[in-house]
Structure formats: structure tokens, C-alpha cells
Amino acid sequence: MKHFAVGIVIGLVLSTSVLASPTGSSIGFNFAADEPNGGFEAEVAGAAGAVGTVNWNNLEGQADIFDEVVMDVSGAAQDTGIEIEWISNNTWSSDGRSEANNDAPEGNDRALMLGYLDTSATSITEVNIENLPPSISGGFDVYLYTHGGVNGRGGTFTLTADGPSVSQENVNTVAFDGTFIEGAEGNYLFFEGLSGNALAIEAQATTEDLFRAPLNAIEICATGACLPLPTPVAGRGVIGSQALPISVENPVLGPGGNSKSGLAQEWVNQGNPGTKLGIDSIFDSAELLVPAFQAGHGSTWWTGSDAELGELVKYPDEVQPQFNNDDNNNYVVRATGEILIPESGTYRFTDGVDDFTYLAIDIDKSGVAGDSADEVLIEDNSWTNTLRDGNNGGGGLGEADFDVAAGGEWLAIEFNMGEGGGGDSGVIYWDYDPNAPTGQRLAGAEGFPEFVEDALFPEDAENMYIPDTHLRSDIRPLVSADLVGSVTSPPRGFEFEVDGDTDEADKFVITNRDADVYTTVLDVDGIPFLMNGTGDLQPGDSFVIVDVDQIQGMPVVTSLDPDQVWTFNPATGEIIFGAGVAGDYNNNGALDIGDLDLQAQAIKDQDLSFDENNDGVVDSADRRYWVNELKNTWMGDADLNGEFNSSDFVAVFTAGKYESGETASWSEGDWDGDMDFDSTDFVSAFSDGGYEMGQRDGGPNAATAAVPEPSSIALLLLGAMCLLRLRRR
Structure with a gap:
């Protein structure tokens, strides 16, 4: 909304011009443009990628040859004699195929990172590009876009031109939100200083158990022609909002009731992130499916898509009817409380979880489970099922030594699971039989697996999962907390689209799920904000670009148009068009x-x-x-x-x-x-x-x-x- 700003603010104001697209020659190949499932949502129709190549070659299918390649020359398409051939195991999508790892707003950047050439645990994706023109072959840099549908997995990418081959590894760690992140845990890799008229690329899983090596796109730039662009807040040329990832800080809990049997469970309808960090991020920011609960059916664990077992049901009653009684995809669970360790000794644990498992117990009795590495007994993203007869048992086997007082001690425990697609289940077993004679209970669980590939018999499994008689929790209400947003500055900062005709602008937002409990906070100190102002802008026009309760620090504000000057008000989150407010001599955002x-x-x-x-x-x-x-x-x-x-x-x-x-x-x-x-x-x-x-x-x-x-x-x-x-x- 426009209004005239009266004497209250001034931010750090600079004016600069930046590159809007490569200034020389670049070639963009976008693979699996027909994903997901032939929907062609992955076609790129304009500027996209870290450097903003405008004219892309949209390629379809898992294998083919294409010789109608165009090159982008400062934003204009030019025909070439380049030929590209590729072969892969299959194509897949980072969103829409039982996987949800692309949260970017609609636009060309989202499309670029949607479809990809995929690998199996052992296959190799091969891409061969020939007849590179002289404007490229004399020296070029390569951007490989490597974002798949499941975090925690990745591959090795090898490039060969003139000279020795060069390789880099990459593992996806977070969903794509429109921000391009370079590096081993980012969503693209950068190779510089290559030359030659041909380029060969191979992609394969780094390890078979964490397979895949997704390849979304290739961008080849003449040396010096491409520089990373500012990252658009809501998509290049699109006005919208970006909901920021958050962490919950400074929580204040109200009084609890009496401890009850079973762990306190929290369920969220989001896909498996594949890492403990990803699980924490989801629970920091997402809305719970239902309030935290202790399962009323008598057991913390569930069998999901597998047959019921002992007291285990397919899903707790508390998550019905949202969860059906067959199988469900894309959810995460966090269960916390205390476990009774009845006697001192070495305990072994294993899981029947599909997909991701995390188990930590407070061995050092600090009150926190998992605050040291030796307390993390299982952290595994290899799926199995309730009886551990799927996927060779996954990978979850752990053990720990406990020293407890006579009669046992209650220690903090945390269990996390993440489900992507396919089957699902959530159960933890231990090598302890509370019904055996004294002295024979520890290491007395009949049929406990000796090796990771050992499956369980149903009659053994129903006596082996940790019973609720040895689990307890106390659910205390949250009175207040801060929702602290996280925004990491990309190399060239963030680009905000501002339209003076429609009175609209991009904005950062933190979703506040309960304003009576939470205060939203965002630190923007020193982060570059690039303003792309268009339309009828008048001095004093203001637009909210940071929508939170409390803003910390001051961003560095620049302008795409060197003749435009903008100021930022940290008290309101508004950007104001025109010169700064007179009288704020100490530049602290207030007249004081x-x-x-x-x-x-x-x-x-x-x-x-x-x-x-x-x-x-x-x-x-x-x-x-x-x-x-x-x-x-x-x-x-x-x-x-x-x-x-x-x-x-x-x-x-x-x-x-x-x-x-x-x-x-x-x-x-x-x-x-x-x-x-x-x-x-x-x-x-x-x-x-x-x-x-x-x-x-x-x-x-x-x-x-x-x-x-x-x-x-x-x-x-x-x-x-x-x-x-x-x-x-």
C-alpha cells in the first residue's frame, strides 16, 4: 500500500547496477522438461538459474540425441551446430511424484529444478556435448544443477573436456525454495576454467545405500560471461512472498500434569527430509497435524502399511481420520520423553522404520537426549519395515552402555522418523526381555538381530519392541516463544520486485501459527537487498518487504536502477522510495x-x-x-x-x-x-x-x-x- 513516510526512518542506501543476464555466450540444457509424469511443468521459458540464462534448450526423456541447440548471447537466442546426447536410468521430479522437495514459487527457477535425470544405486548418467563454438570452446565455466526429490542422498559428478577430468560430490540437504546454493551441500556445482570443443559429464551415486545423482540442468558459460545473479525472493519477474524457515527459541512452558505411559508424539504432514537437521527444521516451522499426544491404544509404536503386531496398530487413533488404515506417504514424527533403563549393562537397539530413523538416549544423564555424539544410537535413512525383512534390514543397529542405580533410572529419549513414499512403519526394538527371570533379561530378547540384514519373526517381534511400561512423558503447554527466521545471504543478495502500478512488492514472511504464543523475529543485518522498482513510483511510496513482529539489524539496500534510491525502516519492515528522511543524522532508523x-x-x-x-x-x-x-x-x-x-x-x-x-x-x-x-x-x-x-x-x-x-x-x-x-x- 502506498503512503507518505513521515520523518521516522532511514536505512543504508546505495545505488548500483547489476547484471540481469549473462553478458556473453551461454548454453543452457534443461533435462526432463516433461516431468512430472508427462505434465511438462518443468519447461523453462525465460531467465532461470544462478546466472539467469534466458534461452534454454528443454530436453525430454531419459535418453536421446538433440541437435537443434540454441545459444544465449546477451539474452538473444542464436542457432548453433552443437549436438547433445544423454542416457540415464530414468527421469523423475523433485515435486509431484510422491516426493515434495521443491517449494519454490511458480516460475522458471522452480521449473528448472523440478525434472531431473536420475540414477539407480549403480547406474551412471552420461551426457556428451559436441561442437562447442569458438566463443565457448576457448574457455568456459559450467554450472551443474543437482537437486533431487529426497534429501540426504547425492552423487559424484565428473566433467571431462581438454585436460584432466574434474569431479565434485553433492548431497541435497534442504528443499529448493528458489535460492540457488553452490557447493557440496547445495543445489548446484560450479566448475571453472575448462576448454575444448567437447564436454562429457558423468553422474553416479557416491555410495549405493544413499543413491542418487540427480542432474536437472547444465549451464555452460564463456569465461567471464556469467556471474551469479541476486536470488529473487518469489521468482524472477514474479511478485509474491517467501515463507522463511524458522527455529523456536526462548520457549516458556506452563506447568505439566502427571507423567503418563508412552512417549509424547508430534506428527506433521511433510515428506521425509532424510536428516535429523531436516526433521528439526520441519518441527520448528510446520503446523502439527494434531496437538502432541500419548497414544491411547497402549503403545508408542505403529506398523503403518504392515500388518498389526501385538499391541501395535497401523496408526494411532489420535491421527485419525487424517491417516487412513492402509498406508500413508510424506509425514514425520517426533516422540520424546523418558525410557526406564532397568539395570546397568550393554543394551542393543534396532528399528523397524520406513524411511528415516533417529534414536538418542541420555546416557550421560544431562537431561537432554542426543547432546553428544555417543548418545545417538541410530541415525539412518535406509528404509526397512516392521519385521526388518525389507531392504536387507535397512541399516539401524546401535548399542550403548548404561550405568544406572539399583532398580533402574528414567533417562531422556528422543525418537524421530521420516516417511517419503512407498511403505511406512515406526517401531523401535531392544534386546531386553522384562518378562524373563532376573539376571536373564538384559540381552535376553529372543530373536534380536545379530546383523543388520537379520529379519524378525512376528512372535519374537511382538515381545521385543520397547513397551510403554518402560516409556513415559509429561506434555507441558507452551506459553510463549520466539519464531526466529533464518535467511542466508546468497552471493549477490536478494532481489525484491516492487511494482508502483499495483502497489505490490516481494516480501519475507514468517508464518505465525499462534500470535498469542509466538513472536516472529528476523535478523537482516548486513544482508544485501536489491530493489527492482518498476511502474509509477513516487517519492515517499512505501511497501512492506519484511513482515515480522521484530526486525533485528539493517540490510544493505541497493537498486537495480542506479537512478533510484530506497530506504528501509527496521521498525515497520517497509522499503521507501526516494531520498532518506531528513534529520536522522546518526542513521539509526529514528529521529531521536x-x-x-x-x-x-x-x-x-x-x-x-x-x-x-x-x-x-x-x-x-x-x-x-x-x-x-x-x-x-x-x-x-x-x-x-x-x-x-x-x-x-x-x-x-x-x-x-x-x-x-x-x-x-x-x-x-x-x-x-x-x-x-x-x-x-x-x-x-x-x-x-x-x-x-x-x-x-x-x-x-x-x-x-x-x-x-x-x-x-x-x-x-x-x-x-x-x-x-x-x-x-
Whole structure:
């Protein structure tokens, strides 16, 4: 919404021009453009990628040859004689094929990172590009886009041109939200300094158990032609919002009730992120499917798509009817509480979980499970099923030594699971039989697997999962907490689209799931914000670009148009078009006492940059202009609360600077700007006519107040001193 900003803000303001697309030759190949499932949602139709190539070659299918390749020359398409051949195991999609790892807004960047050439555990994707033109072959850099549908998995990518082959590894760690991240845990890899008229690329799983090596796209740039662009907040050329990942900090819990059997469970409908960090991120930001609960059917665990087992049901009643009674995809669970370790010794644990498993127990009795590496007993993203006869048992086997008092001790425990696609289940087994004779219980679970590939018999499994008699929790309500947003600056910062015709702008937002409980907080200090202003923009037009309760720090604001100047208000999250608000000399985003004290020094030094009324001198007239016109208050308003009254006298006399000869600030009585507090300050204040007149309304007060004679000022001064004495008693 447009409105004129009145005297309150100024941010760090710079003006710069940046590259909008490669300035030389680049070639873009976008694979699996017909994904997902022949839907062609992965076609790229404009500027996309880390460097913004405009003209892309959209390729379909898992294998083919294509010889109608176009090259992008400073944004224009040019025909070439290039030929590309590729062969892969299959194509897949980062979203829409039982996988949800692409949260970017609709647009070309989302499309680029949607479809990909895929690998199996052992297959190799091969891409061969021939007949590179001289404008490229003399020297080029390569951007490989490597984002798949499941986090925690990745591959090795090898490039061969003239000279030795070069390789890099990559593992996906977070969903793609529109931000391009370079590196081993990012979503693209950068290879520089290659040459030659042909390029060969191979992609394969780094390890068979964490297979895949997704290849979304290839961007080849003549050396120096491409630089990473600012990352668009909501898609290049698209106005929208980006919901930021968050962490819950400073939680305050209310009183709990009595501990009950079973772990406290939290369920969220989001796909398996494949890592503990990803699980934590989901629970920090997502809405729970239902409030935290202790399963009423008598067991913490469930069998999902497998047959029910003992007391285990397919899904807890508490998540019905959202979860059906067959099988479900894309959900995560966190279960916390305490486990009873009945006796000292070595305990073994294994899982029947599809897909991701995390199990930690508080071995050192700190009160927190998993706060040291040796307390993490299982952290495994290889699926199995309830009886561990799928996928060779997955990979979850762990053991730990416990030293507990006689009769046992309750220790903190945390269990996480993440489900992607296919089957699902969630159960933890231990090598302890509470029903065996004393002395035979530890290491007494019949049929406990000795090796990871060992499956379980149903009759053994139903006596082996950790029973709720040895699990407990106490659910305490959350009274208050901060939702702290996370925004990592990309190499060239963030680009905000601002449209003066529609009064719309991109914005960062933090979703507040309960405003009565949570306060949203975002630190933007030092993050580059690039403003791309279009349409009818007028000085003073403002747009909210950071929508949170509390903003920390100040971004570095630049402009795509070097003739545009923008300011940022950290108090409101608004960006304001035009020059900064006059009078904020200390650049802290507010018109305050610090600005008046700087002005007093400028009056002494005759610093003409403080000449607000442009009369060629810095004096008390500039001070009155700042107070009346910029701050919209009265001379004598010592605390700048908008009123000049007896409380201001109390404040200045409490400071003890009156006729002391000591340097005084505005809040200590220096109202005329000569840096001391004496009777001339009262003349300056009362001549403004604001004493006991309340706040100014829309400018100078229309009422006229008599200016006291010097003798009257003395009486008022005496009255103020008496008032101060009375206040002190």
C-alpha cells in the first residue's frame, strides 16, 4: 500500500547496477522438461538459474540425441551446430511424484529444478556435448544443477573436456525454495576454467545405500560471461512472498500434569527430509497435524502399511481420520520423553522404520537426549519395515552402555522418523526381555538381530519392541516463544520486485501459527537487498518487504536502477522510495535525541550539511525546524514524546546541569543548541508556544500562546524547581 513516510526512518542506501543476464555466450540444457509424469511443468521459458540464462534448450526423456541447440548471447537466442546426447536410468521430479522437495514459487527457477535425470544405486548418467563454438570452446565455466526429490542422498559428478577430468560430490540437504546454493551441500556445482570443443559429464551415486545423482540442468558459460545473479525472493519477474524457515527459541512452558505411559508424539504432514537437521527444521516451522499426544491404544509404536503386531496398530487413533488404515506417504514424527533403563549393562537397539530413523538416549544423564555424539544410537535413512525383512534390514543397529542405580533410572529419549513414499512403519526394538527371570533379561530378547540384514519373526517381534511400561512423558503447554527466521545471504543478495502500478512488492514472511504464543523475529543485518522498482513510483511510496513482529539489524539496500534510491525502516519492515528522511543524522532508523545532540555539535562547528532551512548557516532556526517540521513536536519536549509539559522540567532539572557550566544534551535542557542549559533555553522553549498544549496535530499548532517576559520566565523557573522538590519528597 502506498503512503507518505513521515520523518521516522532511514536505512543504508546505495545505488548500483547489476547484471540481469549473462553478458556473453551461454548454453543452457534443461533435462526432463516433461516431468512430472508427462505434465511438462518443468519447461523453462525465460531467465532461470544462478546466472539467469534466458534461452534454454528443454530436453525430454531419459535418453536421446538433440541437435537443434540454441545459444544465449546477451539474452538473444542464436542457432548453433552443437549436438547433445544423454542416457540415464530414468527421469523423475523433485515435486509431484510422491516426493515434495521443491517449494519454490511458480516460475522458471522452480521449473528448472523440478525434472531431473536420475540414477539407480549403480547406474551412471552420461551426457556428451559436441561442437562447442569458438566463443565457448576457448574457455568456459559450467554450472551443474543437482537437486533431487529426497534429501540426504547425492552423487559424484565428473566433467571431462581438454585436460584432466574434474569431479565434485553433492548431497541435497534442504528443499529448493528458489535460492540457488553452490557447493557440496547445495543445489548446484560450479566448475571453472575448462576448454575444448567437447564436454562429457558423468553422474553416479557416491555410495549405493544413499543413491542418487540427480542432474536437472547444465549451464555452460564463456569465461567471464556469467556471474551469479541476486536470488529473487518469489521468482524472477514474479511478485509474491517467501515463507522463511524458522527455529523456536526462548520457549516458556506452563506447568505439566502427571507423567503418563508412552512417549509424547508430534506428527506433521511433510515428506521425509532424510536428516535429523531436516526433521528439526520441519518441527520448528510446520503446523502439527494434531496437538502432541500419548497414544491411547497402549503403545508408542505403529506398523503403518504392515500388518498389526501385538499391541501395535497401523496408526494411532489420535491421527485419525487424517491417516487412513492402509498406508500413508510424506509425514514425520517426533516422540520424546523418558525410557526406564532397568539395570546397568550393554543394551542393543534396532528399528523397524520406513524411511528415516533417529534414536538418542541420555546416557550421560544431562537431561537432554542426543547432546553428544555417543548418545545417538541410530541415525539412518535406509528404509526397512516392521519385521526388518525389507531392504536387507535397512541399516539401524546401535548399542550403548548404561550405568544406572539399583532398580533402574528414567533417562531422556528422543525418537524421530521420516516417511517419503512407498511403505511406512515406526517401531523401535531392544534386546531386553522384562518378562524373563532376573539376571536373564538384559540381552535376553529372543530373536534380536545379530546383523543388520537379520529379519524378525512376528512372535519374537511382538515381545521385543520397547513397551510403554518402560516409556513415559509429561506434555507441558507452551506459553510463549520466539519464531526466529533464518535467511542466508546468497552471493549477490536478494532481489525484491516492487511494482508502483499495483502497489505490490516481494516480501519475507514468517508464518505465525499462534500470535498469542509466538513472536516472529528476523535478523537482516548486513544482508544485501536489491530493489527492482518498476511502474509509477513516487517519492515517499512505501511497501512492506519484511513482515515480522521484530526486525533485528539493517540490510544493505541497493537498486537495480542506479537512478533510484530506497530506504528501509527496521521498525515497520517497509522499503521507501526516494531520498532518506531528513534529520536522522546518526542513521539509526529514528529521529531521536542523538540526532539533536549531533546537531548541537554541528551548530558549534558550522557544519553546513546540517543546514535544514538552507539559509547558509547552522543555528537555532535549524533546530526549531528539526523539532517542529521533522519530528513534529515542540521545543522543550525533553523526552520527545510529543508534548512539552511539567514532566520535561522534572527531567531536565533531575539531570543537574542547569547553569553548571557542564555540557548538556537535549534531554538535559539544551533546547537552543548551544550545548549548555541556562535561562536562554527557557526563552527558546516558551517562544515556541507549546507548553501544556498537548501534541501537535498536522504541523505547527494553530493556537497562539503569549511569549513570557523574562520576569515571568524566572517565576516559571522557580515553579519548576519547586515542582522538582515536591516530586523528590
